[in-house]
Amino acid sequence: MSFKIAIIGAGSVGFTKKLFTDILCVPEFKDIEFALTDVSEHNLAMIKAILDRIVEANKLPTKVTATTNRREALEGARYIISCVRVGGLEAYADDIRIPLKYGIDQCVGDTICAGGILYGQRNIPVILDFCKDIREVAATGAKFLNYANPMAMNTWAAIEYGKVDTVGLCHGVQHGAEQIAQVLGAKSPKELDYVCSGINHQTWFIELRLNGRPIGKDELISAFEAHPVYSKQEKLRIDVLKRFGVYSTESNGHLSEYLPWYRKRPDEIARWIDMSDWIHGETGGYLRYSTETRNWFETEYPQFLEAASKPIDLAKRSNEHASHILEALETNRVYRGHFNVKNNGVITNLPQDAIIESPGFVDRFGINMAAGITLPEACAATCMASINVQRMSVHAAIAGDIDLLKLAVLHDPLVGAVSTPEEVWQMVDEMVVAQAQWLPQYAHAVPAAKERLSKSKVKTREWAGAARRSVRSIEELRAEKAALKQAG
Template identity: 95%
Template sequence: MSFKIAIIGAGSVGFTKKLFTDILCVPEFKDVEFALTDLSEHNLGMIKAILDRIVEANGLPTKVTATTDRRKALEGARYVISCVRVGGLEAYADDIRIPLKYGIDQCVGDTICAGGILYGQRNIPVILDFCKDIREVADTNAKFLNYANPMAMNTWAAIEYGKVDTVGLCHGVQHGAEQIAEVLGAKSRHELDYVCSGINHQTWFIDLRLNGRKIGKDELIAAFEAHPVYSQQEKLRIDVLKRFGVYSTESNGHLSEYLPWYRKRPEEITRWIDMSDWIHGETGGYLRYSTETRNWFETEYPQFLEAASKPIDPAKRSNEHASHILEALETNRVYRGHFNVRNDGVITNLPQDAIIESPGFVDRFGINMAAGITLPEACAATCIASINVQRMSVHAAISGDIDLLKLAVLHDPLVGAVSTPEEVWQMVDEMVVAQAAWLPQYAHAVPAAKERLSKSAVKTREWAGAARRNVRSIDELRAEKAALKQTG
């Protein structure tokens, strides 16, 4: 088989390498062309060198090109994969820093909450540019696979306004299932069957079966509380399981910022999180991790390049959906996964226009969702609160309506639990001014926002957050890695 796959944001080096090797684990795909595109020539050069080394080491005819000209990369592409981070770490730092001045403590800030909403405002205009290029120069039936956060908002915009065949992809369901299989003592994750449904990052395991035996709430709670690691790392997640009756896909830190109850006061944050790793609730944890990872990769690049000389091992193919979807569409080998698509009746008690994440099957006929799923009422209520925020956020990003943007932020569950309307109005002004370079749709609103900020009487504070760690240096990372290696 010979077709073209374009990867936008291919400078996300580690993730691009994973997608590339996954796809080449499919024997029929050795003649595929990969077209890499990114704003950074430097990052493109690094990833192309790694992928070229993989192709050479495995004796493959696979073609790899790299260009900063996005339209050239998209010409004739059958599949377009996006893993972009608009504004990079500079804008992301403001997503965390500015809300902290108003008492809003986020762990990740890339889905909803103040940071996730502004992240969506930066992404959506760019997503629509991608869609325009796909419609104009890609293959007539091109499929857009979006990996970029905020997943629901980006996918919503691409489908409703971009008019492109789009599916959103995430790995939260797989990671949650791996945890459940482990605590239940499964020898393999394949022993666990499940139905997981909801919206991205708020998806719920509503039916669990281990070797065909149905797993109930009490058994699952007992298994998590008995686990020596997860009982400490997932305290908030276990508490939600006890109250809602079902387990959430999302990590302790992520889940905490989508709900109004666990991060509203500093003492509550420290009660529910765990500092053993960023993902369990640390203030700005993913920002710190992303900064350290970027620094580490730049310094250790020769080792990454050397590792690319090893043969591809199909047994190590990851559970990221992309390669499996392409394999099913092209070979008709059926794949079952969890996909982000427009609801349209898939989940009975969520809005029809929402982007939901739910089970589906892929074959030559496309992605076919399992329809008629009804969520437990508490899960649906929690999802609907976020969906309403997502809808307003998407419409604000499209229209450039700063008042609608402020209403979206005001209705966010955690923001509403922490901040007053006056604080929200000023915070959004401050974030729009700080990120104006990536928010062209709000250019008309920036002068008035600056004027309001110069006269505002709303007090703020300089606060690092309830549980902040400093970014580690390369030397510190090396020392920690060496220590872990010594201890086994």
């Protein structure tokens, strides 16, 4: 087989390498072309050198090109994969910093909440530019695989306004299933069969079977509470499990910021999170982790390049969906996964226009969703709160409507639990002004926002959050890795 895959945002070096090696684990794909594109020439040069080293070490005929000219990369591509973060860590830092001034403590801030909504405002105009290029220069019928957050908003915009065949991909379901299999004592995650459905980052394991035996709520609660690690790291998820009756896919820290109950009082946050790793609820945890990862990669790049000289290990193919979808579409080997698509009746008690994440099967005819799923009422209600925010956020981003943007932020569950309308209005003005360079659709609104800020009497505070940690230096990271290696 010979076809072209374009990766937009290929400067996300670690993730691009994973996608690349996963795809080359499919024997039929050795002759394909990867076209890498990014706004950073520096990152492009690094990832191309790594991928060239992999191709050379494995004696493959695979072609790798790299360019900052996106249309050139997309020309003739059959598949386009996006893993972009518009504004990079600079804009992301404001997604965390500014809401903290108004008492909004986020762990990640990339899906909804104040940070995720502004992230969507930055990404959506760029996503639509991608879609325009795909329609104009990519192969006829090209498929757009979106990995970028905010997943639902980006996918919604690409389908509804970009008019491109799009699927959103995430790994939260796989990770949640691995946890459940582990606490139930399974020898392999493959022993667990499940139906998991909802919206991205709020997906629910509504049916579980271990080796064919149904697993009920009480057994699952007991298994998690007895686990020596997860009982401490996933306190909030376990509490939601007890109350809702089903387990959520999303991590303790992520889930905490989609709900209005666990992060609204600073003195309560410590009760529900765990500081053993950022993902369990640390304030701005993913920002710290991403910053440390970038710094580490820049410093230790020669080691990453050397590691690329090793043969591809087929046994280490990851459970990221992309390679498995491409394999199914191209070879007709059927793949079952969980995909972000427009609802259109797949989940009976969520809106038709919503982007849902639910089970589907892929073969040469495309992605075929399992329809007729009904969520438990509490799960549907929680998803609905986020869907309403997502819909308003997408419409605001398309129209450049700052008033609708403020209403979207106001209706966010955690923001609404913490902030007053006056605080929300000022916070959005402040975020739009701070991020103006990445928000071209709001250029007309920035002068008035600046004027309002100059006259505002809404009080703010400089607050690091309830559970903030400083970015560690390279020396600290080296010492920690050495200690872990010695202990292990």
